[in-house]
Amino acid sequence: DIQMTQSPASLSASLEEIVTITCQASQDIGNWLAWYQQKPGKSPQLLIYDATSLADGVPSRFSGSRSGTQYSLKISRLQVEDIGSYYCQQAHSNPHTFGAGTKLELK
């Protein structure tokens, strides 16, 4: 199975700060990578797919990038509504594994 190593496990940041979360794939997955946001007590929501494409309705302060087998999610100016957990997921091969998640809190 493909392993997705996500970091950091938790992150404390201030409003308007730039936030970056990374995922390292254990093998080449191309651009088959998604990011999900899970707000407290809610279901996950698709944020980014194909490593860099924003899902419908996602604010432009979110962006995704890829460098080899490392993938990053960037929030350019943290807002209070961005607080929650974030997960990466590879869609290259079954099983479609998730990263362990990053819990984002306000400083």
Add this chain to the structure above:
Amino acid sequence: EVQLVESGGGLVQPGRSLKLSCVASGFTFSNYGMNWIRQAPGKGLEWVAYISSGSSYIYYAETVKGRFTISRDNAKNTLYLQMTSLRSEDTALYYCARRSSYSGYFDYWGQGVMVTVSS
């Protein structure tokens, strides 16, 4: 509006069975693959099972293979997960999630249904 509504969860003893349901609305259910994904309390997401639109392709996580069975009834717009030989480690919030038409991403999720396995 796409809606996925799970039901059937509850408290069950180890070794017993439980069947989850997920009723879909707001889209043509028969055109989409569907998944079950679970989240243990305070933990991350774990994909559990997938079924293609016409039930031709079915996949399971190794942790549930041989114990869980995913199925669907396209006439009833309903996805199922039959869970047998339940273990304490199966305790989780179970989500049904639609596979995007484009690839193996999960573009819509239900609100989840809680399964607690305990004596």
